[in-house]
Amino acid sequence: MxxxxxxxxxxxxxxxxxxxxxxxxxxxxxxxxxxxxxxxxxxxxxxxxxxxxxxxxxxxxxxxxxxxxxxxxxxxxxxxxxxxxANAVKELVVAALFLAARNIVPAASFAHRLDGDAASMDKAVEAGKKAYVGFELPGRTLGVIGLGAIGVEVANAAAGLGMRVLGYDPQITVDHAWKLSSFVEHVTNLDQLFKRADIITLHVPLVDGTRGLIGAEQLEKMRKSAVLINFARGPIVDESAVVDALESGQLRAYICDFPSPALNKRDKVVTLPHLGAxxxxxxxxxxxxxxxxxxxxxxxxxxxxxxxFPNASLARAEGTSRIAIANSNVPNMVGQISTLLAEAGLNIADLLNKSRGDLAYTLVDVDGEVPDSVMAEIAAIDGVLSSRVI
Structure with a gap:
């Protein structure tokens, strides 16, 4: 079973x-x-x-x-x-760069609506294509906000396309920093990124600190006719502020993965049905x-x-029982657990304790079996959130 x-x-x-x-x-x-x-x-x-x-x-x-x-x-x-x-989202963001630079969606829509014979279509194409003149990516500046797994891949891909790339992430990990191309400039001031970038792409999680991260104040700091790309989460961007910026010409285009009533059928907006992953x-x-x-x-x-909870991994000693405990990160927690085990005559073969903010996690390998009565005592310790024997 x-x-x-x-x-x-x-x-x-x-x-x-x-x-x-x-x-x-x-x-x-x-x-x-x-x-x-x-x-x-x-x-x-x-x-x-x-x-x-x-x-x-x-x-x-x-x-x-x-x-x-x-x-x-x-x-x-x-x-x-x-x-x-990460690769799936990166590919879609790279596609968005081309969608924005070459006006592909409105141009395709224009071509789709053409009718008549070949001669009249040719004439309409020549007259209409001027409205969809775009720009090339090499030499343009991309600002990447958030350098996690996706942001790093996007930044590296853009650098490979010949773009100047600015990356912003005050909490970038060592692992992600190692993977970042040496051609990516790591900026520490978000305002500078807004002012320097032709295109900005967002790759941060939706938390209290990022909700509404891009609003009227930030849009005003961007270059005239900048492009904003959002394949992270919709509420990271203030949609009403984006609409105002598009109408005033402050933004050239907004491309995102989150359709909404405010954005639907608007010029200069391309929304996809949450295709990122x-x-x-x-x-x-x-x-x-x-x-x-x-x-x-x-x-x-x-x-x-x-x-x-914190990352925790402990090689298991042969012939032991493992106790896994999630607890509040408070003093003397390990001491209390060790005391209970010692009083029960249980020898600790190995122990790991890790913490993350207000939470901690403890793995204890003990020789022999752990009685239910001992686990009940551990569960009763003030601050123990969950406990089990594996």
Whole structure:
């Protein structure tokens, strides 16, 4: 009988689910008491999840459809799949660069509406094409806001196209910095990026600090007739301010992945139906990564790519039982746990404690089996959010 049950809330690629061995995992869309949830776009904010849930994994990067604070309070790690869809989004952003530079969408619409015989069409083409004169990308300046997995790939691709590239990210990781092309200029002042860039593309998550990041004040600082590209999240941009900037000529074009009533059928706007990660390859990559994250967490207590808990990995000592504890990041937590284990006569073979902000995570390998009574005492420690024996 499988040890763990995973409930899927959206259709998940079978390529990803195949990474969950059937001897250990049962995958179901209607499990009543699952050990974990796997989803893509399902909104969990108004959903009461069962007390059996130990972890949640989103097969995608953004997690604004998940009430992370609520799950953190229950000791539930929330996983995402950063970088798994990076190439898919990068390709679409590169396409957007050409859409904006060469006026491809309005030009194609113009051509689509032509009728008459060949001679009249030729005449209309010659007369009409002047309205769609564009510009070439080499020598133009692209500003990339957010240098995560996607932002780095976009910046590198643009540099390869001969563009001057400015990158802004005050929290860029060492790994992403290593992957960034030496031709990308890392700027530390966002205002300077606005003033220098011909095209700006956004690659930041939707959080309180980025909601409305691009508003009237920022648009006013941009170069006249700049282009704005948004394949991150719609609310990062103030749509009404964008509409005003388009009408005044401050913005040349706005290309995004988020149709809305305010943007629909407007000149100088191209909206796509949230196609950023909509490739078979991206869906498979995300599913594989999410499945791996849940498998490793449920079977070994390993945490990787959690948006709320720290990364934690501990090689398991042979012949031991592993205790996994999610707790508040407060003093003497490890001391209290160690004391309880010592009083129960349980020897600690290895221990790992990691923290991230207000949260911490502890793995303890002990010789022999851990009695239920000891786990009850650990669960009763003030600040322990969840605990289990693996």
């Amino acid at each position: 499988p040890r763990f049950t995973i409930k899927t809330l959206n259709a998940i690629s079978h390529t990803g689910l195949s990474r969950l061995p059937k001897d250990d995992f049962e995958v179901s869309s209607d499990a009543a008491s699952p050990d974990a949830l796997m989803l893509r776009s399902a909104n969990l904010h108004a959903v009461e999840i069962p007390p059996s849930v130990l972890a949640v994994a989103r097969a995608g990067a953004g997690t604004n459809n998940i009430p992370i604070a609520d799950y953190s309070a229950r000791g539930i790690p929330v996983f995402n799949t950063p970088g798994a869809n 909509s490739t078979n390859e991206a869906e498979e990559n995300c599913a594989r990564m999410a499945a791996d994250e849940l498998r490793d967490f449920l079977t070994e207590g390993t945490i990787a790519n959690s948006v709320n």
